[in-house]
Structures are given as structure tokens and as C-alpha cells.
Amino acid sequence: MTAALEVRGLVAEFAGRGDAVRALHGISFDVGETEIVGVVGESGSGKSTVVRSITRLLVPPGRVAEGSVVFGGRPLLELSERRMREIRGKEIGFVAQNPFSALNPVLRLERQFANIAKAHGVRVDAASRDRALRLLEATGVNDPERVIRGYAHELSGGMAQRVVIAMALYLNPRLVIADEPTTALDLTVQRQVLDTLRRLTSGSGRSMLIVTHDLGVVAEYCDRVLVMYQGKLVEEGPVSKVFTAPGHPYTASLLSSVTGPIEPPGTDRRERPGERLAWPLRGGPSAEAASRTRQAEAALSETGGA
Numbered sequence: 001m002t003a004a005l006e007v008r009g010l011v012a013e014f015a016g017r018g019d020a021v022r023a024l025h026g027i028s029f030d031v032g033e034t035e036i037v038g039v040v041g042e043s044g045s046g047k048s049t050v051v052r053s054i055t056r057l058l059v060p061p062g063r064v065a066e067g068s069v070v071f072g073g074r075p076l077l078e079l080s081e082r083r084m085r086e087i088r089g090k091e092i093g094f095v096a097q098n099p100f101s102a103l104n105p106v107l108r109l110e111r112q113f114a115n116i117a118k119a120h121g122v123r124v125d126a127a128s129r130d131r132a133l134r135l136l137e138a139t140g141v142n143d144p145e146r147v148i149r150g151y152a153h154e155l156s157g158g159m160a161q162r163v164v165i166a167m168a169l170y171l172n173p174r175l176v177i178a179d180e181p182t183t184a185l186d187l188t189v190q191r192q193v194l195d196t197l198r199r200l201t202s203g204s205g206r207s208m209l210i211v212t213h214d215l216g217v218v219a220e221y222c223d224r225v226l227v228m229y230q231g232k233l234v235e236e237g238p239v240s241k242v243f244t245a246p247g248h249p250y251t252a253s254l255l256s257s258v259t260g261p262i263e264p265p266g267t268d269r270r271e272r273p274g275e276r277l278a279w280p281l282r283g284g285p286s287a288e289a290a291s292r293t294r295q296a297e298a299a300l301s302e303t304g305g306a
């Protein structure tokens with residue numbers, strides 16, 4: 001598979017009073033064209049630092065000390081900030097955890113779409129507005145014409161994240177990077193937003209790198225998984241393989257540490273006590289995801305997580 005993104009030997013550190021603290025210890029991985037890759041690991045393992053390093057959004061005291069990131073043949077870490085800004089938004093769409101931090105509170109949403117277009121030299125006209133409306137509709141925003149004339153504060157969290165996804169996809173990026181895109185949302189809307197993200201990603205030849213702490217999300221939505229532990233990539237591979245036969249003790253413990261069922265966002269656990277990873281089987285989006293889930297379920301019982 002051709003790689004959309006190639007990360008090699010990424011080392012990131014945070015400067016402190018004394019020695020710099022190393023947050024990433026030489027991370028290497030690829031994201032293939034059209035692939036959805038999940039990044040999992042405990043809090044502090046470096047997931048967000050990977051994403052920020054790749055997108056060059058790591059701010060001081062953080063810095064990338066070593067390594068390379070090649071996207072579409074270009075070395076991202078060596079580009080000027082101006083060139084990087086052109087790539088971000090146009091070729092790489094970014095969806096952050098909190099949608100309201102990504103939206104401007106004082107500008108109407110249509111103006112924000114127009115600003116994205118303008119910043120990338122794309123003509124702002126009826127056709128570009130129409131494209132924003134169609135994308136909002138595709139992300140599940142009701143009455144996009146009304147919404148686009150309004151402000152961020154008028155939106156629920158779920159609707160705001162749909163708007164952010166529409167903005168991230170507005171200029172048709174080849175790669176979408178999402179850092180815990182549903183963590184800030186109510187459980188009831190998390191799954192709808194993830195379904196939207198996947199539909200608009202995999203159906204259109206895009207690749208996605210998604211950071212999540214939710215193994216159920218990985219089981220259902222991702223092709224491959226990267227497992228991080230203390231700033232290192234300890235395991236990577238197809239979800240079906242890693243979840244059924246984890247090769248690293250940390251992955252096994254991550255799987256076995258799931259003490260309750262891995263559920264779709266919004267599921268009332270009391271409804272189905274004892275079930276594990278069974279949710280895509282109940283009207284889930286694809287047979288493939290269901291099969292992955294069955295495999296993960298088997299892995300959980302093998303690793304003693306029941």
C-alpha cells in the first residue's frame with residue numbers, strides 16, 4: 001500500500017527547568033492511502049504529542065528534536081511555517097477534541113468557511129458556499145442554511161463537532177487527523193459523529209489518523225492500530241491481528257484492563273451486562289467491523305479480561 005504519511009524516528013521533548021523531558025522516543029509508522037489508523041495508549045503515553053509533531057502544532061516548551069515526517073513526498077518538518085499553513089487545512093484536515101476551541105465565537109459560520117477558502121487561495125463565491133452547505137448536510141447538520149448564518153454558541157457540542165468536521169473536509173484534504181474527536185461530546189452523539197467521520201473519510205479515498213482512548217472505537221472504525229506506551233510505539237498492526245493476538249505485554253494488559261464491555265457511545269451498559277465488544281453486531285455499520293469485534297471479543301476472553 002502506498003503511504004500517505006511516513007513518520008520516521010520522531011523524537012519530541014519538553015524543555016523544563018533541568019533536562020528536557022523526552023515525550024517521544026523515536027516513533028516510526030506509516031499511514032497508507034485510504035487507511036484509517038488508530039492511536040491508543042494510556043494518558044501521557046504521547047498520543048497527542050505525535051499528532052502535534054506531525055502537524056507542526058507542538059508549541060514551546062515542546063519541540064521535535066529528531067526525525068522526519070513525509071506527507072505526499074514532502075518533508076513536513078523542514079517546510080517553512082507559511083508552506084505548512086498551506087498544507088494544514090488544505091491537504092491535512094484537523095479535528096481537535098473540543099470543537100468550540102476550533103470555531104471562532106464572533107464570526108458567522110459562513111464567514112469562517114469563506115476564511116478557510118480565502119486563506120488557501122480558493123475563490124469565495126456561490127459555489128464555494130454551496131459546497132459548505134452540502135458538507136454540513138453530509139455531516140448530519142439539520143437546516144444547514146440556517147446554521148451557516150449563525151454562530152458557534154448556538155450549536156450543541158455534537159453539532160459544533162459536525163461543523164468542525166465539515167470545515168476540516170472543506171478543501172478536500174487527503175489526510176484527516178483527529179485527536180480524541182468525540183471525547184468532549186455527550187455519549188449519545190459520539191457514535192453518530194464517528195460514523196460521519198468514517199463515512200466522509202473512507203468513502204472518498206482519504207486517510208485518517210485518529211487518536212482515541214477507546215478500544216471499541218478502534219475495533220469498529222480502524223484498519224490498523226498503533227499502541228503507545230511511555231513515548232514509544234510498542235506495537236502496530238491490523239486491528240484484527242493486534243486485538244486477537246497482541247504481541248506486546250502492554251497491549252495485552254490494555255486489552256485485559258477493559259473491565260467493562262467496550263460499548264458504542266451512548267449505550268446503556270445495564271441493558272446488556274457481561275457483553276463485550278458486541279455492539280457492532282447489533283446493526284453495526286459493516287460485517288468487517290463485526291468480524292473485528294468478534295475477534296477482539298475472543299482476545300479479551302483469552303487475555304483474562306472477562
Ligand SMILES: Nc1ncnc2c1ncn2[C@@H]1O[C@H](COP(=O)(O)OP(=O)(O)OP(=O)(O)O)[C@@H](O)[C@H]1O
Pocket residue numbers: 014021023041042043044045046047048049050061062213
Ligand atoms: N506542555 C507540556 N509540558 C511538559 N510536558 C508535557 C507537556 N505536554 C505534554 N507533556 C508530557 O509529554 C508526555 C506525552 O503527553 P501527551 O499529551 O502527548 O500524552 P497523551 O497520550 O496524548 O495523553 P492524554 O491521553 O492524557 O491526552 C507526557 O509525559 C506529558 O507529561
